[in-house]
Amino acid sequence: MKHWMRAVIGLGFLASLSAVAAPPPGTRLSFVSCPVVRDTRSVPCWTSDYQGDSYYLTIQSDVSAAVQPPLLGHRVLVEGIVSDKPQICGGIVLEPVRLSVMPELDANCNTVLPVDERYVIDFNPRPPGPSGGRLAFDPAPGATSAPPAPPVGEQQLPIYFDFDRAVSFRHPDVLLNIIKVAGQVKATRLKITGVRGAHKLSDGTLLQESTTIGRKRAEEVAALLKGAGLTLDAELDWTDAVAEADGVDDWQSRRATVVLTP
């Protein structure tokens, strides 16, 4: 290969590097991409690639984790802020990060990478096998914290959902808390508003939930609360928050709001 050709190729490579340079800390990112599993000597970690960079999402632990791993076989909606922390598993750390599994299958999302000795998980809330006897992120034995003050007056309780999904495994504790608060404030009125959300992705795409999801969320939450013993007749409403999507915490648009009035 001639020297000038090598130089052109080299310059092109450098240019491409600069074109996809990682965004600086503090940058908000919102993208949909395949998750990637990387095995380690302990638990696997999860990353996702976006515009040439790999982003660390979370590690495998257990159901008590604040950020739970996504699903291979599905793309994942990632919302996070680029942090200046050292990379984990070769991925730029997003913190905080919010993940939502896209409902439909995507056979392209099927990458499991083998153990690479360069990537070591040096924090390990739970090994890959049996635990030591408690959930990874439960308070340590003996730890105490002051109980929250009992709620007083009208309460607005949001419920957040995965993209295009209504009630799921994420919600038993949330629903139980609503029933508890209803008793504490001696609620006489229950209003549930289901919201259809949307996401302004970093590439400018507007990602919208299905048109019926707000209603479905409201109706499903009402039916479950009633079935679990909350005897108030719920007033139901549903609304559309698509126009509010601006790329900043858009996950909060995927919600229902429960209002309990004494």
Added chain:
Amino acid sequence: MLPNNVFRCRPWLPLATLAFSGALLAQSVEPARPWWSPGEDTPLPATLEYANGWGRFGLVNADGPVTTDGHPFFEALGSNGRGCVTCHQPADAMSISVATIARRWQETEGKDPLFAAIDGRNCPHLPAGDAAAHSLLLKRGLIRVSLPWPPRDSSGTAITPGFSIEVVRDPSGCNTHPEYGLDGERHEISVYRRPRSAINLRYVTAAGFGVTPFIGKTGMLAAKDPETGKPVNMNMMADAREATLKTQANSAANGHMQVVTPLSAEQLARIQAFELQLYGAQSWSNGAGSLVETGGPSGFGPRNLRAGRDGVLGNNTSNYVFPMEDKWANLPEVEGADAMARRAFRESVQRGHDVFFYRTFWIKDATHINTVGLGNPIKRTCATCHGMHMTGMDVANGWMDLGTTNAPWALEPPESPWAKELPELPLFKLTCNADQPPHPFLGRTVYTQDPGRALISGKCEDIGAIVIQQFRGLAARAPYFSNGSAANLRELVDFYDRRFNIRYTEQEKADLVNFLSVL
């Protein structure tokens, strides 16, 4: 136990070879077991043992001997001559093995009430006395379970399902029959399932870890005990359709026994009381010897089940699923062939326990385990799904799609012009409605032999999800899985090896089989 000492495969070959040989020697020819007919007046002693191919199965009646004369579990309650005991035979770990079924067929020329037309035949319209009409019961130990379609909730209100069902294959003719079929007069779907083991039901029905008004895996409403209004663990039947032992007994009396009048409150209370005090487990192993000896592993034998704690998560080093306390690890040297074989088998059982508890693999595409916040895949162990202390069930709301009934993992005979074996189970095509979430790993079109929990919930994500069974008395009640697709313990292990690409070694498989044989 520390992770670095969990695998005890000895570096020298002779012992490993002995252990593997032990796996072969420990299972003898299946002995004929006594049949218990309804209406026998034989008392059920406080403790008793029955021989099986792996040793002996032990039962303990915690409340003492049971007078079976007049006892509703042991009497023929229905119009077809069956009692509960017909399908829950004491010698078969209170389930019924296919070997026992085949023998009963021969002994009675197919006239035992076990073979009643309603569900002992592949379909009631098939001819009486024809073995082919009972092939699913005779070959796989399967009872026909007919369920309403669309499903109904506990109040009898029809549920709008999130999917449609087509019958793709109907070897028995039942699902396309003008009376019994999906579009028939009864609007029923027929699936075929193994009778579950009616032992250790205090554990199976325990409302401990994870039991709340909402199902932890889906957020939907948990079933309630109609007497107390409290949520139940929904761990009792393959599809969790019955909430309590009493509602199950009533349902079985109506469906399987064809009772004319519903069971009385007293009958139901007696059945429940009997079932909650009955414990069972293998008590003697041909390979390992006594499983109930003083100072032995605390996870073995029926008395340890009687003494154990229910509703406890065992997938941890505080409780363990089947505690062995390393008692069969590094056993002292012995002399004599018998003693050496016993020692080798015990060490194999210990290794099998450690494979079950510590050997990681990728658990992938299993709905209701990968979809509950753990991620897909997860690098975990057998004990992740089989985590209930002392039983190996899931602790609460324990249904999962492990692939036993759904394509592509469900066992199907190979289709070819030269095939000698034809499929005998039905095959359904389920198509999820556009406005419903699809099955998480199979998408919007799923082929299945048995939709499992989805026939009750009507939800796509539940297609093929089956409640995990307890591991006790396995030696006494082959075949395994709800559809009887694993003829023996080795096939059970092989299924998981294929399903999750575990790549067990032959030694690991032999050790696992030996471990399962002593439970």
